[in-house]
Amino acid sequence: MALSTILETPGAGFNFDNAERNAALEGLFEGGQTPKPLKTGTTIAGVVFKDGVVLGADTRATSSDVVADKMCAKIHYISPNIYCCGAGTAADTEKTTDLLSSNLSIFSLNSGRNPRMVMAVNILQDMLYRYHGQIGANLILGGVDCTGNHLYTVGPYGSVNKVPYLAMGSGDLAALGILEDGFKHDLELEKAKELVQAAIHAGIMSDLGSGNNIDICVITKEGVDYIRPYQESEYKDDRKMKYKYRPGTTAVLTEKVVPLNLEVVQETVQKMETV
């Protein structure tokens, strides 16, 4: 049931090529562990308010016990009116949201309109269901379209939930507590931003996998306000040394210049049709 305007035509059934490759790789490592995929160990949250949707996320990406990226961007662009927060395996969320974004651009160019939230959700659900949970992406989609302000979540197995407020990721239980307590329908913009910021903050404080700064993305009919970072961590480190080397630190021993002699062999001029 793929739309004719979408570039990617999904093959029938499941495509487990990479699962076979992974199994083969595991054999090569001889009993040792294959390198673990980078998980974002995250807190992401979303709230529908009076004029639109507010999405929030922390900015820590962990690789086992080490923080791999302190300023990771977890709020991904899907279309001018839809943004998506991703939790789970970092590569999966990046790739899935990129794929969704390009498919929706093609649709927009073909039809001349901004895509609707339900379209984005359906494409995601289709794709994730086909891969039966092998793609570890937990996504929160928020956006404003001609039918209103919407917030959806799609799980890795392809289940969809439409809700007015939501938190996902390893820090979600802490964030959800704040949201359950503070959420009301038709909040004002400032209150909604505060609520999301408090929710992410709770996740950062109570979860080891979340931390550093807080990003906020406000989507309304008028446009998008992507505030990155909305709030910086109080625990910014203060580097005492410079880790960059001055030019000249490495001595130049010899220098040889070889000029490339190029001849013009053929010249063609093609007129471009302009309106």
Place this chain on the structure above:
Amino acid sequence: MLGEAEPQWLSEEVKTGTTIIAIEFNGGVVLGSDSRVSAGESVVNRVMNKLSPLHDKIYCALSGSAADAQTIAEMVNYQLDVHSMEIGEDPQVRSAATLVKNISYKYKEELSAHLIVAGWDRKEGGQVFATLKGLLTRQPFAVGGSGSSYVYGFVDAEYRKGMGKKECQQFVINTLSLAMNRDGSSGGVAYLVTIDEHGTEENVILGNDLPTFFDQ
């Protein structure tokens, strides 16, 4: 704890661990469900409506794996739309149930979802069909989901043929309430859908409006 940056339930499949029930009364059907969606020990959505429309006067109740059940319901919704355009009139409940049964039977190894199909059509009136594991059987009432085991005795004892609409709705609410109290994977609010020849009516009964029994 440092080793696990993500709780186990995030990678676990989301199940609806449910109580669903559908009953035929004189002139229509009543469907009821709870609203809890769990993934492992965590509740992912506490207000999910598990009664999904397949057509104007045919609904299905979802249980089992959330993704599988939602997908089956959407596929059958599409197939029924095409079918009803082809025949030029509203489809029969038996047709809808057969479409669900076909998918459940063909993919029975891969899927783990059970849908109860119920609705009203001009030919046979109100009907309830169970489609567990690919069988198709018409029953006067059907219960499903993890919470159903706690209420088999209740429905067997209390069901009577020829109940009226209001009586039937109350019966469904009572059953759901009892099941939600005993089953850990069922809870939240109760959703009710009543279908008869005049139309379809959707209701929500909030937690504190549910009937209470002796120990509450």
